[in-house]
Amino acid sequence: MSAVQLTVIGRFTCREGERPLLLAPRAERLMAFLSLARRPVRREELTGALWGDQPDERAAGNLRSTLWRLRRLAEQPLVEASDGYVAVAGHVRVDLWDVEAGPSPDVEQRLLAGELLPGWDDGWVEVERERFRQLRLHALEDLCAGHRRSRRFADALRLGLVAVACDPLRETAHREVIEVHLEEGNVVEALRQYDSxxxxxxxxxxxxxxxxxxxxxxxxxxxxxGDDPSFRPATAPVIRASRGPAG
Incomplete structure (x- = not known):
């Protein structure tokens, strides 16, 4: 029996083994909401969040039809519904949950995939997107530091620069990149990063x-x-990190 992988980091996708599962827009939003909730959700909460602009009867009908389709899309149902609650089925793996669970062989690939559901403007997505953004930044910085200590400078720099791109004003991300350059002996690159x-x-x-x-x-x-003030790197003069505002 093929495993089901649900992806909400970067572009939304759902796969059963190697086979992509094509979910209708309603089903995508339902699976995304349940994934971000990380718990069984009452039917009333689902209809309010996903179809709150529609009459109660119509919203309930949308939920019933969506659940019916999701139960028949794959070899096993993608959702479990009982006692008025709905949840992601136990056999479905969600990439967000895997990242939150801690280090794994593919955690870097998942972190590099991008932000949470980019382009989705639902309020319930935006709250979780900011939560994931913070988790992602800390994880990228930690992985960058780990690679730097292991002297895997190319990998460290790649992760550090992604963290900088995610939040250009975040000092700790820039600091990690600077420390990678310094560990490599690239003082000029470190000074460029600092000055930028x-x-x-x-x-x-x-x-x-x-x-x-x-x-x-x-x-x-x-x-x-050290004790040799005449020392200069071959590539550029030694200068101190400027303490004043930009000129």
Whole structure:
């Protein structure tokens, strides 16, 4: 019996083994809502969230017909309904749940897939999208740091730059990228990353990077220069992390 994989990170998809399951828009929204709820949901809550702009009788009819179709779409029903509650069937794997459960062999692939249900403008999606955004950023930074400590710099940089792209004003993401460059010995790249962030922060919020951010580069340069103030990297002059606003 083929496993069913439901994907809500990035583009919504549903597959039974290698076979894509083509869900109608109503069924997609129902499966997405149940996946984001992470629990059995009362029928009244479902009809209110998905068809709240329709009369109660019509909304209930939409739910019944959608459930009927979902039970017949795959070898096993995709949903379980009993005692007035509806839930994702136990044999269905949801990528969001896998990411939230902790490290797994494909966690990086899932984190790189994008945000939660991009393009969906339902209120119940937007709340969970922000929750996932925070989880994703922390996970990307943790994985970046782990690869850096293992000296897998290319992988670390790839994850760190995705975190920066997700939230360009997030200092900890930029700091991880800077530390990767420094561990590789790419001081100029680290300074470029710092200066780019400094200018953006000043432009958007009229703020300067934190002392902890500046200390990352300054401490590194102190270790490299040591007692030889005449030392200069071959690629560029040594400069301190600028403490003032962008020029």
């Amino acid at each position: 962030y400094r200018r953006l922060l000043h432009s958007e919020l009229d703020l300067a990077p934190s002392p902890a951010m500046r200390a990352v580069i300054d401490d590194y340069l102190d270790r490299v220069v």
